[in-house]
Amino acid sequence: MRHVDTSLLEALRADADLQRTAAAALANDGDRAPLTLRKAGIAPDLAAAALTLADLRAHAKAKFGERAERMFFTRAGLEQATRWVVAERRAARFAAHAREVTDLCCGLGTEALAFAAAGLRVAAVDMSEETAAFARANAEAMGLPVEVAVGDALQTPLAESAFADPARRSGAGRNFNPAEYSPPLDPLLEHMASARFAALKLGPGIGHEWIPEGAEAEWVSVDRDVVEACLWLGDAAEVPRRASLCKAGEWHELTGSGEERAPVGEVAAYLYEPDGAVIRAGLVAELAERLGAHTAYESIAYLYSDRLVETPFARAWKAEEVWPLHPKKLKALLAERGIGRLTIKQRGTGIDPAALRKQLKLKGGNEATLVLTRLGDTHAAILCREA
Incomplete structure:
Protein backbone atom coordinates (compact mmCIF):
# COMPACT_ATOMS: atom_id res chain seq x y z
CA MET A 1 0.00 0.00 0.00
CA ARG A 2 1.48 3.30 -1.04
CA HIS A 3 2.16 5.45 2.04
CA VAL A 4 -0.81 4.00 3.92
CA ASP A 5 -0.84 5.30 7.48
CA THR A 6 -1.47 2.96 10.37
CA SER A 7 -5.07 4.16 10.87
CA LEU A 8 -5.98 2.91 7.39
CA LEU A 9 -4.16 -0.33 8.07
CA GLU A 10 -6.15 -0.82 11.27
CA ALA A 11 -9.39 -0.04 9.45
CA LEU A 12 -8.58 -2.66 6.83
CA ARG A 13 -7.59 -5.25 9.41
CA ALA A 14 -10.89 -4.75 11.18
CA ASP A 15 -13.03 -5.09 8.04
CA ALA A 16 -12.62 -8.47 6.35
CA ASP A 17 -15.75 -7.78 4.27
CA LEU A 18 -14.10 -4.69 2.77
CA GLN A 19 -11.00 -6.74 1.91
CA ARG A 20 -13.15 -9.29 0.08
CA THR A 21 -15.23 -6.59 -1.65
CA ALA A 22 -12.12 -4.81 -2.91
CA ALA A 23 -10.58 -8.05 -4.19
CA ALA A 24 -13.80 -8.93 -6.03
CA ALA A 25 -14.13 -5.43 -7.50
CA LEU A 26 -10.55 -5.50 -8.74
CA ALA A 27 -11.00 -8.95 -10.28
CA ASN A 28 -14.38 -8.24 -11.88
CA ASP A 29 -14.31 -4.53 -12.70
CA GLY A 30 -10.63 -3.77 -13.36
CA ASP A 31 -10.06 -0.05 -13.83
CA ARG A 32 -13.66 0.65 -12.77
CA ALA A 33 -13.08 -0.90 -9.33
CA PRO A 34 -12.66 2.51 -7.58
CA LEU A 35 -16.06 3.56 -8.90
CA THR A 36 -17.58 0.29 -7.67
CA LEU A 37 -16.34 0.96 -4.13
CA ARG A 38 -17.41 4.60 -4.20
CA LYS A 39 -20.92 3.55 -5.20
CA ALA A 40 -20.86 1.20 -2.21
CA GLY A 41 -20.31 4.23 0.02
CA ILE A 42 -16.70 3.51 0.96
CA ALA A 43 -14.57 6.57 1.73
CA PRO A 44 -12.09 7.34 -1.09
CA ASP A 45 -8.92 6.95 0.97
CA LEU A 46 -10.08 3.66 2.47
CA ALA A 47 -11.24 2.41 -0.93
CA ALA A 48 -7.85 3.24 -2.45
CA ALA A 49 -6.06 1.45 0.38
CA ALA A 50 -8.29 -1.63 0.04
CA LEU A 51 -7.78 -1.82 -3.73
CA THR A 52 -4.03 -1.38 -3.37
CA LEU A 53 -3.96 -4.21 -0.83
CA ALA A 54 -5.98 -6.44 -3.16
CA ASP A 55 -3.59 -5.71 -6.01
CA LEU A 56 -0.51 -6.39 -3.88
CA ARG A 57 -1.98 -9.62 -2.54
CA ALA A 58 -2.54 -10.82 -6.08
CA HIS A 59 1.10 -10.10 -6.97
CA ALA A 60 2.32 -11.57 -3.67
CA LYS A 61 1.00 -15.04 -4.48
CA ALA A 62 4.15 -15.71 -6.49
CA LYS A 63 6.19 -15.33 -3.29
CA PHE A 64 3.76 -16.48 -0.61
CA GLY A 65 1.17 -18.71 -2.25
CA GLU A 66 -2.22 -18.73 -0.57
CA ARG A 67 -0.74 -17.06 2.53
CA ALA A 68 -0.79 -13.81 0.58
CA GLU A 69 -4.57 -13.63 0.88
CA ARG A 70 -4.24 -13.08 4.64
CA MET A 71 -1.19 -10.82 4.67
CA PHE A 72 -0.75 -7.04 4.51
CA PHE A 73 1.74 -5.42 2.17
CA THR A 74 3.38 -2.19 1.09
CA ARG A 75 4.70 -2.07 -2.45
CA ALA A 76 8.33 -1.49 -1.40
CA GLY A 77 8.04 -4.11 1.33
CA THR A 255 29.32 -26.20 -2.25
CA GLY A 256 33.00 -25.45 -2.66
CA SER A 257 35.77 -22.92 -2.25
CA GLY A 258 34.72 -20.57 -5.04
CA GLU A 259 38.36 -20.36 -6.08
CA GLU A 260 38.76 -23.39 -8.36
CA ARG A 261 38.93 -23.10 -12.15
CA ALA A 262 37.49 -25.59 -14.61
CA PRO A 263 39.76 -27.14 -17.25
CA VAL A 264 39.65 -25.60 -20.74
CA GLY A 265 38.99 -27.66 -23.86
CA GLU A 266 37.07 -27.81 -27.13
CA VAL A 267 33.37 -27.72 -27.91
CA ALA A 268 31.85 -31.13 -27.23
CA ALA A 269 28.56 -32.88 -27.96
CA TYR A 270 26.69 -31.16 -25.13
CA LEU A 271 26.70 -27.60 -23.87
CA TYR A 272 25.68 -26.91 -20.27
CA GLU A 273 24.53 -23.53 -18.96
CA PRO A 274 24.99 -23.47 -15.16
CA ASP A 275 22.26 -22.02 -12.98
CA GLY A 276 22.87 -18.37 -12.10
CA ALA A 277 23.37 -19.23 -8.42
CA VAL A 278 26.21 -21.60 -9.36
CA ILE A 279 27.86 -18.90 -11.48
CA ARG A 280 27.53 -16.14 -8.88
CA ALA A 281 28.88 -18.42 -6.16
CA GLY A 282 31.95 -19.17 -8.29
CA LEU A 283 31.22 -22.90 -8.31
CA VAL A 284 31.42 -23.57 -12.05
CA ALA A 285 34.57 -25.68 -11.57
CA GLU A 286 32.86 -27.81 -8.93
CA LEU A 287 29.95 -28.37 -11.32
CA ALA A 288 32.34 -29.17 -14.18
CA GLU A 289 33.94 -31.89 -12.07
CA ARG A 290 30.53 -33.43 -11.38
CA LEU A 291 29.66 -33.42 -15.07
CA GLY A 292 33.05 -34.46 -16.40
CA ALA A 293 32.97 -31.20 -18.35
CA HIS A 294 35.22 -28.27 -19.23
CA THR A 295 34.97 -24.70 -20.46
CA ALA A 296 36.05 -23.47 -23.87
CA TYR A 297 37.21 -20.13 -22.50
CA GLU A 298 38.41 -19.74 -18.94
CA SER A 299 36.19 -16.86 -17.84
CA ILE A 300 32.96 -17.88 -19.61
CA ALA A 301 30.59 -20.13 -17.69
CA TYR A 302 29.48 -22.47 -20.46
CA LEU A 303 30.52 -26.08 -19.95
CA TYR A 304 31.04 -28.79 -22.57
CA SER A 305 31.05 -32.56 -22.37
CA ASP A 306 30.54 -35.58 -24.61
CA ARG A 307 28.35 -37.08 -21.90
CA LEU A 308 24.78 -36.05 -21.14
CA VAL A 309 24.36 -35.97 -17.37
CA GLU A 310 21.08 -35.04 -15.72
CA THR A 311 21.65 -32.30 -13.17
CA PRO A 312 19.53 -29.70 -11.40
CA PHE A 313 22.46 -27.28 -11.53
CA ALA A 314 22.47 -26.63 -15.29
CA ARG A 315 20.44 -26.75 -18.48
CA ALA A 316 21.82 -28.93 -21.24
CA TRP A 317 21.75 -28.50 -25.01
CA LYS A 318 22.87 -30.75 -27.85
CA ALA A 319 25.50 -28.78 -29.74
CA GLU A 320 24.66 -29.45 -33.39
CA GLU A 321 26.80 -27.02 -35.37
CA VAL A 322 29.52 -24.43 -34.69
CA TRP A 323 29.58 -21.40 -36.97
CA PRO A 324 31.69 -18.22 -37.30
CA LEU A 325 30.03 -15.29 -35.58
CA HIS A 326 29.23 -13.23 -38.70
CA PRO A 327 25.64 -11.91 -38.92
CA LYS A 328 25.34 -12.25 -42.72
CA LYS A 329 26.57 -15.86 -42.66
CA LEU A 330 24.32 -16.65 -39.72
CA LYS A 331 21.32 -15.22 -41.57
CA ALA A 332 21.95 -17.50 -44.55
CA LEU A 333 22.65 -20.60 -42.45
CA LEU A 334 19.51 -20.15 -40.35
CA ALA A 335 17.40 -19.51 -43.45
CA GLU A 336 18.71 -22.75 -45.03
CA ARG A 337 17.46 -24.65 -41.99
CA GLY A 338 14.09 -22.90 -41.89
CA ILE A 339 14.62 -21.61 -38.36
CA GLY A 340 12.08 -18.92 -37.59
CA ARG A 341 11.92 -19.22 -33.81
CA LEU A 342 15.33 -18.66 -32.25
CA THR A 343 16.46 -18.21 -28.66
CA ILE A 344 19.71 -16.23 -28.64
CA LYS A 345 22.09 -16.49 -25.68
CA GLN A 346 25.42 -14.74 -25.38
CA ARG A 347 28.37 -14.54 -23.06
CA GLY A 348 31.67 -12.85 -23.74
CA THR A 349 30.89 -11.43 -27.18
CA GLY A 350 29.39 -8.02 -26.37
CA ILE A 351 26.67 -8.62 -28.98
CA ASP A 352 23.14 -7.41 -28.27
CA PRO A 353 20.85 -10.41 -29.02
CA ALA A 354 17.90 -8.11 -29.81
CA ALA A 355 19.91 -6.16 -32.36
CA LEU A 356 21.25 -9.37 -33.93
CA ARG A 357 17.74 -10.80 -34.18
CA LYS A 358 16.68 -7.84 -36.34
CA GLN A 359 19.62 -8.48 -38.68
CA LEU A 360 18.81 -12.19 -39.03
CA LYS A 361 15.24 -11.61 -40.34
CA LEU A 362 14.19 -15.09 -39.27
CA LYS A 363 11.68 -17.12 -41.30
CA GLY A 364 10.53 -20.69 -41.13
CA GLY A 365 8.74 -23.14 -38.87
CA ASN A 366 11.72 -24.68 -37.08
CA GLU A 367 13.00 -23.73 -33.64
CA ALA A 368 16.51 -23.69 -32.14
CA THR A 369 18.85 -21.99 -29.69
CA LEU A 370 21.90 -20.04 -30.80
CA VAL A 371 24.68 -19.58 -28.26
CA LEU A 372 27.12 -16.73 -28.97
CA THR A 373 30.36 -17.15 -27.08
CA ARG A 374 34.15 -17.33 -27.19
CA LEU A 375 36.04 -20.47 -28.14
CA GLY A 376 39.69 -19.89 -27.42
CA ASP A 377 40.68 -16.73 -29.29
CA THR A 378 37.65 -16.61 -31.58
CA HIS A 379 33.98 -15.72 -31.32
CA ALA A 380 31.53 -18.39 -32.43
CA ALA A 381 27.83 -19.21 -32.70
CA ILE A 382 26.75 -22.68 -31.58
CA LEU A 383 23.44 -23.99 -32.92
CA CYS A 384 21.80 -26.05 -30.18
CA ARG A 385 18.65 -27.93 -29.30
CA GLU A 386 17.67 -28.59 -25.71
CA ALA A 387 18.73 -32.09 -24.68
Whole structure:
Protein backbone atom coordinates (compact mmCIF):
# COMPACT_ATOMS: atom_id res chain seq x y z
CA MET A 1 0.00 0.00 0.00
CA ARG A 2 1.48 3.30 -1.04
CA HIS A 3 2.16 5.45 2.04
CA VAL A 4 -0.81 4.00 3.92
CA ASP A 5 -0.84 5.30 7.48
CA THR A 6 -1.47 2.96 10.37
CA SER A 7 -5.07 4.16 10.87
CA LEU A 8 -5.98 2.91 7.39
CA LEU A 9 -4.16 -0.33 8.07
CA GLU A 10 -6.15 -0.82 11.27
CA ALA A 11 -9.39 -0.04 9.45
CA LEU A 12 -8.58 -2.66 6.83
CA ARG A 13 -7.59 -5.25 9.41
CA ALA A 14 -10.89 -4.75 11.18
CA ASP A 15 -13.03 -5.09 8.04
CA ALA A 16 -12.62 -8.47 6.35
CA ASP A 17 -15.75 -7.78 4.27
CA LEU A 18 -14.10 -4.69 2.77
CA GLN A 19 -11.00 -6.74 1.91
CA ARG A 20 -13.15 -9.29 0.08
CA THR A 21 -15.23 -6.59 -1.65
CA ALA A 22 -12.12 -4.81 -2.91
CA ALA A 23 -10.58 -8.05 -4.19
CA ALA A 24 -13.80 -8.93 -6.03
CA ALA A 25 -14.13 -5.43 -7.50
CA LEU A 26 -10.55 -5.50 -8.74
CA ALA A 27 -11.00 -8.95 -10.28
CA ASN A 28 -14.38 -8.24 -11.88
CA ASP A 29 -14.31 -4.53 -12.70
CA GLY A 30 -10.63 -3.77 -13.36
CA ASP A 31 -10.06 -0.05 -13.83
CA ARG A 32 -13.66 0.65 -12.77
CA ALA A 33 -13.08 -0.90 -9.33
CA PRO A 34 -12.66 2.51 -7.58
CA LEU A 35 -16.06 3.56 -8.90
CA THR A 36 -17.58 0.29 -7.67
CA LEU A 37 -16.34 0.96 -4.13
CA ARG A 38 -17.41 4.60 -4.20
CA LYS A 39 -20.92 3.55 -5.20
CA ALA A 40 -20.86 1.20 -2.21
CA GLY A 41 -20.31 4.23 0.02
CA ILE A 42 -16.70 3.51 0.96
CA ALA A 43 -14.57 6.57 1.73
CA PRO A 44 -12.09 7.34 -1.09
CA ASP A 45 -8.92 6.95 0.97
CA LEU A 46 -10.08 3.66 2.47
CA ALA A 47 -11.24 2.41 -0.93
CA ALA A 48 -7.85 3.24 -2.45
CA ALA A 49 -6.06 1.45 0.38
CA ALA A 50 -8.29 -1.63 0.04
CA LEU A 51 -7.78 -1.82 -3.73
CA THR A 52 -4.03 -1.38 -3.37
CA LEU A 53 -3.96 -4.21 -0.83
CA ALA A 54 -5.98 -6.44 -3.16
CA ASP A 55 -3.59 -5.71 -6.01
CA LEU A 56 -0.51 -6.39 -3.88
CA ARG A 57 -1.98 -9.62 -2.54
CA ALA A 58 -2.54 -10.82 -6.08
CA HIS A 59 1.10 -10.10 -6.97
CA ALA A 60 2.32 -11.57 -3.67
CA LYS A 61 1.00 -15.04 -4.48
CA ALA A 62 4.15 -15.71 -6.49
CA LYS A 63 6.19 -15.33 -3.29
CA PHE A 64 3.76 -16.48 -0.61
CA GLY A 65 1.17 -18.71 -2.25
CA GLU A 66 -2.22 -18.73 -0.57
CA ARG A 67 -0.74 -17.06 2.53
CA ALA A 68 -0.79 -13.81 0.58
CA GLU A 69 -4.57 -13.63 0.88
CA ARG A 70 -4.24 -13.08 4.64
CA MET A 71 -1.19 -10.82 4.67
CA PHE A 72 -0.75 -7.04 4.51
CA PHE A 73 1.74 -5.42 2.17
CA THR A 74 3.38 -2.19 1.09
CA ARG A 75 4.70 -2.07 -2.45
CA ALA A 76 8.33 -1.49 -1.40
CA GLY A 77 8.04 -4.11 1.33
CA LEU A 78 6.74 -6.74 -1.09
CA GLU A 79 9.55 -6.04 -3.54
CA GLN A 80 12.20 -6.76 -0.90
CA ALA A 81 10.33 -9.51 0.96
CA THR A 82 11.89 -12.96 0.90
CA ARG A 83 10.00 -15.71 -0.90
CA TRP A 84 8.34 -17.96 1.64
CA VAL A 85 10.06 -21.11 0.40
CA VAL A 86 13.45 -19.44 0.96
CA ALA A 87 12.55 -17.95 4.35
CA GLU A 88 11.16 -21.29 5.52
CA ARG A 89 14.35 -23.15 4.56
CA ARG A 90 16.55 -20.53 6.24
CA ALA A 91 14.45 -20.68 9.40
CA ALA A 92 14.92 -24.45 9.57
CA ARG A 93 18.70 -23.94 9.51
CA PHE A 94 18.42 -21.45 12.37
CA ALA A 95 16.09 -23.70 14.35
CA ALA A 96 18.65 -26.53 14.22
CA HIS A 97 21.17 -24.34 16.10
CA ALA A 98 19.25 -21.81 18.22
CA ARG A 99 16.10 -21.27 20.24
CA GLU A 100 15.69 -17.50 19.82
CA VAL A 101 16.52 -15.00 17.11
CA THR A 102 16.66 -11.23 16.67
CA ASP A 103 15.33 -10.18 13.27
CA LEU A 104 16.82 -6.80 12.33
CA CYS A 105 15.29 -4.65 9.56
CA CYS A 106 12.30 -7.00 9.67
CA GLY A 107 10.25 -5.22 7.02
CA LEU A 108 6.84 -6.82 6.56
CA GLY A 109 7.93 -9.69 8.78
CA THR A 110 8.40 -12.55 6.32
CA GLU A 111 11.54 -13.92 7.97
CA ALA A 112 10.11 -13.36 11.45
CA LEU A 113 7.02 -15.37 10.53
CA ALA A 114 9.16 -18.20 9.16
CA PHE A 115 11.33 -18.20 12.30
CA ALA A 116 8.26 -18.33 14.53
CA ALA A 117 6.71 -21.10 12.44
CA ALA A 118 9.95 -23.07 12.91
CA GLY A 119 9.57 -22.81 16.70
CA LEU A 120 12.01 -19.99 17.42
CA ARG A 121 11.28 -17.17 19.84
CA VAL A 122 11.42 -14.04 17.68
CA ALA A 123 12.15 -10.41 18.50
CA ALA A 124 11.77 -8.34 15.33
CA VAL A 125 12.91 -4.74 14.87
CA ASP A 126 12.37 -2.13 12.16
CA MET A 127 13.25 1.54 12.00
CA SER A 128 9.86 2.50 10.53
CA GLU A 129 6.77 2.63 12.76
CA GLU A 130 4.57 2.07 9.71
CA THR A 131 6.55 -0.96 8.57
CA ALA A 132 6.57 -2.40 12.08
CA ALA A 133 2.77 -2.05 12.14
CA PHE A 134 2.55 -4.16 8.98
CA ALA A 135 4.84 -6.79 10.52
CA ARG A 136 2.57 -6.94 13.60
CA ALA A 137 -0.50 -7.22 11.38
CA ASN A 138 1.05 -10.11 9.48
CA ALA A 139 2.07 -11.95 12.64
CA GLU A 140 -1.50 -11.65 13.95
CA ALA A 141 -3.00 -12.67 10.60
CA MET A 142 -0.81 -15.78 10.53
CA GLY A 143 -1.42 -16.56 14.20
CA LEU A 144 2.30 -16.55 15.04
CA PRO A 145 3.95 -15.14 18.20
CA VAL A 146 6.33 -12.41 17.04
CA GLU A 147 7.40 -9.43 19.13
CA VAL A 148 7.83 -6.39 16.90
CA ALA A 149 9.52 -3.18 18.08
CA VAL A 150 10.58 0.06 16.45
CA GLY A 151 14.30 0.72 16.75
CA ASP A 152 17.73 1.18 15.21
CA ALA A 153 19.19 -2.11 14.01
CA LEU A 154 22.71 -1.05 15.00
CA GLN A 155 21.63 -0.28 18.57
CA THR A 156 19.49 -3.37 19.14
CA PRO A 157 20.90 -6.01 21.52
CA LEU A 158 21.10 -9.41 19.84
CA ALA A 159 19.93 -12.82 20.99
CA GLU A 160 22.11 -15.92 20.54
CA SER A 161 21.19 -15.83 16.85
CA ALA A 162 20.44 -12.91 14.56
CA PHE A 163 19.24 -12.19 11.05
CA ALA A 164 19.25 -8.94 9.09
CA ASP A 165 17.80 -7.82 5.78
CA PRO A 166 19.00 -4.22 5.30
CA ALA A 167 16.99 -1.96 3.01
CA ARG A 168 18.41 -1.90 -0.50
CA ARG A 169 16.09 0.76 -1.88
CA SER A 170 15.94 4.52 -1.58
CA GLY A 171 13.97 7.29 -3.22
CA ALA A 172 16.29 6.98 -6.22
CA GLY A 173 15.61 3.24 -6.67
CA ARG A 174 17.58 0.13 -5.85
CA ASN A 175 20.99 0.46 -4.20
CA PHE A 176 23.67 -1.87 -5.52
CA ASN A 177 26.42 -0.47 -3.31
CA PRO A 178 26.40 -2.22 0.10
CA ALA A 179 27.90 0.90 1.65
CA GLU A 180 24.59 2.61 0.83
CA TYR A 181 22.34 -0.04 2.34
CA SER A 182 20.27 1.07 5.32
CA PRO A 183 22.06 0.37 7.57
CA PRO A 184 25.36 0.11 5.63
CA LEU A 185 26.86 -3.35 5.37
CA ASP A 186 30.14 -2.86 7.26
CA PRO A 187 28.69 -1.50 10.54
CA LEU A 188 25.90 -4.05 10.34
CA LEU A 189 28.44 -6.88 10.04
CA GLU A 190 30.36 -5.48 13.00
CA HIS A 191 27.18 -5.36 15.10
CA MET A 192 26.09 -8.87 14.16
CA ALA A 193 29.44 -10.29 15.27
CA SER A 194 28.03 -10.35 18.81
CA ALA A 195 25.61 -13.13 17.83
CA ARG A 196 26.86 -16.70 17.92
CA PHE A 197 24.84 -17.78 14.85
CA ALA A 198 23.89 -15.16 12.26
CA ALA A 199 22.88 -14.57 8.67
CA LEU A 200 22.53 -11.45 6.56
CA LYS A 201 20.48 -11.23 3.37
CA LEU A 202 21.94 -9.30 0.43
CA GLY A 203 21.06 -8.56 -3.17
CA PRO A 204 22.20 -11.32 -5.57
CA GLY A 205 24.56 -8.94 -7.37
CA ILE A 206 26.82 -8.52 -4.33
CA GLY A 207 30.51 -8.57 -5.25
CA HIS A 208 32.80 -11.17 -3.70
CA GLU A 209 35.01 -8.38 -2.37
CA TRP A 210 32.29 -7.63 0.19
CA ILE A 211 32.38 -11.14 1.67
CA PRO A 212 34.17 -11.02 5.04
CA GLU A 213 36.85 -13.54 5.88
CA GLY A 214 35.45 -16.68 7.47
CA ALA A 215 31.90 -16.11 6.25
CA GLU A 216 29.86 -18.47 4.11
CA ALA A 217 28.42 -16.80 1.03
CA GLU A 218 25.31 -18.45 -0.39
CA TRP A 219 23.44 -17.61 -3.57
CA VAL A 220 19.85 -18.79 -3.89
CA SER A 221 17.78 -19.37 -7.01
CA VAL A 222 14.14 -20.39 -7.32
CA ASP A 223 13.12 -22.01 -10.60
CA ARG A 224 16.23 -20.56 -12.32
CA ASP A 225 15.69 -17.04 -10.98
CA VAL A 226 18.54 -15.90 -8.70
CA VAL A 227 16.64 -14.19 -5.91
CA GLU A 228 19.21 -13.36 -3.21
CA ALA A 229 22.58 -13.83 -1.60
CA CYS A 230 23.05 -14.60 2.07
CA LEU A 231 26.10 -14.29 4.31
CA TRP A 232 26.28 -16.88 7.09
CA LEU A 233 28.37 -15.67 10.01
CA GLY A 234 29.93 -17.05 13.17
CA ASP A 235 28.96 -20.65 13.90
CA ALA A 236 26.57 -20.52 10.93
CA ALA A 237 29.43 -20.48 8.40
CA GLU A 238 29.95 -24.05 7.21
CA VAL A 239 31.61 -23.75 3.77
CA PRO A 240 33.15 -20.84 1.84
CA ARG A 241 30.57 -20.86 -0.97
CA ARG A 242 27.18 -22.44 -1.50
CA ALA A 243 24.68 -22.42 -4.37
CA SER A 244 21.17 -23.39 -3.27
CA LEU A 245 18.59 -24.10 -5.95
CA CYS A 246 14.87 -24.68 -5.50
CA LYS A 247 13.31 -26.39 -8.49
CA ALA A 248 9.69 -27.51 -8.49
CA GLY A 249 9.73 -27.21 -4.70
CA GLU A 250 12.82 -29.40 -4.21
CA TRP A 251 16.11 -28.01 -2.88
CA HIS A 252 19.58 -28.85 -4.25
CA GLU A 253 22.96 -27.61 -2.97
CA LEU A 254 26.42 -27.29 -4.45
CA THR A 255 29.32 -26.20 -2.25
CA GLY A 256 33.00 -25.45 -2.66
CA SER A 257 35.77 -22.92 -2.25
CA GLY A 258 34.72 -20.57 -5.04
CA GLU A 259 38.36 -20.36 -6.08
CA GLU A 260 38.76 -23.39 -8.36
CA ARG A 261 38.93 -23.10 -12.15
CA ALA A 262 37.49 -25.59 -14.61
CA PRO A 263 39.76 -27.14 -17.25
CA VAL A 264 39.65 -25.60 -20.74
CA GLY A 265 38.99 -27.66 -23.86
CA GLU A 266 37.07 -27.81 -27.13
CA VAL A 267 33.37 -27.72 -27.91
CA ALA A 268 31.85 -31.13 -27.23
CA ALA A 269 28.56 -32.88 -27.96
CA TYR A 270 26.69 -31.16 -25.13
CA LEU A 271 26.70 -27.60 -23.87
CA TYR A 272 25.68 -26.91 -20.27
CA GLU A 273 24.53 -23.53 -18.96
CA PRO A 274 24.99 -23.47 -15.16
CA ASP A 275 22.26 -22.02 -12.98
CA GLY A 276 22.87 -18.37 -12.10
CA ALA A 277 23.37 -19.23 -8.42
CA VAL A 278 26.21 -21.60 -9.36
CA ILE A 279 27.86 -18.90 -11.48
CA ARG A 280 27.53 -16.14 -8.88
CA ALA A 281 28.88 -18.42 -6.16
CA GLY A 282 31.95 -19.17 -8.29
CA LEU A 283 31.22 -22.90 -8.31
CA VAL A 284 31.42 -23.57 -12.05
CA ALA A 285 34.57 -25.68 -11.57
CA GLU A 286 32.86 -27.81 -8.93
CA LEU A 287 29.95 -28.37 -11.32
CA ALA A 288 32.34 -29.17 -14.18
CA GLU A 289 33.94 -31.89 -12.07
CA ARG A 290 30.53 -33.43 -11.38
CA LEU A 291 29.66 -33.42 -15.07
CA GLY A 292 33.05 -34.46 -16.40
CA ALA A 293 32.97 -31.20 -18.35
CA HIS A 294 35.22 -28.27 -19.23
CA THR A 295 34.97 -24.70 -20.46
CA ALA A 296 36.05 -23.47 -23.87
CA TYR A 297 37.21 -20.13 -22.50
CA GLU A 298 38.41 -19.74 -18.94
CA SER A 299 36.19 -16.86 -17.84
CA ILE A 300 32.96 -17.88 -19.61
CA ALA A 301 30.59 -20.13 -17.69
CA TYR A 302 29.48 -22.47 -20.46
CA LEU A 303 30.52 -26.08 -19.95
CA TYR A 304 31.04 -28.79 -22.57
CA SER A 305 31.05 -32.56 -22.37
CA ASP A 306 30.54 -35.58 -24.61
CA ARG A 307 28.35 -37.08 -21.90
CA LEU A 308 24.78 -36.05 -21.14
CA VAL A 309 24.36 -35.97 -17.37
CA GLU A 310 21.08 -35.04 -15.72
CA THR A 311 21.65 -32.30 -13.17
CA PRO A 312 19.53 -29.70 -11.40
CA PHE A 313 22.46 -27.28 -11.53
CA ALA A 314 22.47 -26.63 -15.29
CA ARG A 315 20.44 -26.75 -18.48
CA ALA A 316 21.82 -28.93 -21.24
CA TRP A 317 21.75 -28.50 -25.01
CA LYS A 318 22.87 -30.75 -27.85
CA ALA A 319 25.50 -28.78 -29.74
CA GLU A 320 24.66 -29.45 -33.39
CA GLU A 321 26.80 -27.02 -35.37
CA VAL A 322 29.52 -24.43 -34.69
CA TRP A 323 29.58 -21.40 -36.97
CA PRO A 324 31.69 -18.22 -37.30
CA LEU A 325 30.03 -15.29 -35.58
CA HIS A 326 29.23 -13.23 -38.70
CA PRO A 327 25.64 -11.91 -38.92
CA LYS A 328 25.34 -12.25 -42.72
CA LYS A 329 26.57 -15.86 -42.66
CA LEU A 330 24.32 -16.65 -39.72
CA LYS A 331 21.32 -15.22 -41.57
CA ALA A 332 21.95 -17.50 -44.55
CA LEU A 333 22.65 -20.60 -42.45
CA LEU A 334 19.51 -20.15 -40.35
CA ALA A 335 17.40 -19.51 -43.45
CA GLU A 336 18.71 -22.75 -45.03
CA ARG A 337 17.46 -24.65 -41.99
CA GLY A 338 14.09 -22.90 -41.89
CA ILE A 339 14.62 -21.61 -38.36
CA GLY A 340 12.08 -18.92 -37.59
CA ARG A 341 11.92 -19.22 -33.81
CA LEU A 342 15.33 -18.66 -32.25
CA THR A 343 16.46 -18.21 -28.66
CA ILE A 344 19.71 -16.23 -28.64
CA LYS A 345 22.09 -16.49 -25.68
CA GLN A 346 25.42 -14.74 -25.38
CA ARG A 347 28.37 -14.54 -23.06
CA GLY A 348 31.67 -12.85 -23.74
CA THR A 349 30.89 -11.43 -27.18
CA GLY A 350 29.39 -8.02 -26.37
CA ILE A 351 26.67 -8.62 -28.98
CA ASP A 352 23.14 -7.41 -28.27
CA PRO A 353 20.85 -10.41 -29.02
CA ALA A 354 17.90 -8.11 -29.81
CA ALA A 355 19.91 -6.16 -32.36
CA LEU A 356 21.25 -9.37 -33.93
CA ARG A 357 17.74 -10.80 -34.18
CA LYS A 358 16.68 -7.84 -36.34
CA GLN A 359 19.62 -8.48 -38.68
CA LEU A 360 18.81 -12.19 -39.03
CA LYS A 361 15.24 -11.61 -40.34
CA LEU A 362 14.19 -15.09 -39.27
CA LYS A 363 11.68 -17.12 -41.30
CA GLY A 364 10.53 -20.69 -41.13
CA GLY A 365 8.74 -23.14 -38.87
CA ASN A 366 11.72 -24.68 -37.08
CA GLU A 367 13.00 -23.73 -33.64
CA ALA A 368 16.51 -23.69 -32.14
CA THR A 369 18.85 -21.99 -29.69
CA LEU A 370 21.90 -20.04 -30.80
CA VAL A 371 24.68 -19.58 -28.26
CA LEU A 372 27.12 -16.73 -28.97
CA THR A 373 30.36 -17.15 -27.08
CA ARG A 374 34.15 -17.33 -27.19
CA LEU A 375 36.04 -20.47 -28.14
CA GLY A 376 39.69 -19.89 -27.42
CA ASP A 377 40.68 -16.73 -29.29
CA THR A 378 37.65 -16.61 -31.58
CA HIS A 379 33.98 -15.72 -31.32
CA ALA A 380 31.53 -18.39 -32.43
CA ALA A 381 27.83 -19.21 -32.70
CA ILE A 382 26.75 -22.68 -31.58
CA LEU A 383 23.44 -23.99 -32.92
CA CYS A 384 21.80 -26.05 -30.18
CA ARG A 385 18.65 -27.93 -29.30
CA GLU A 386 17.67 -28.59 -25.71
CA ALA A 387 18.73 -32.09 -24.68
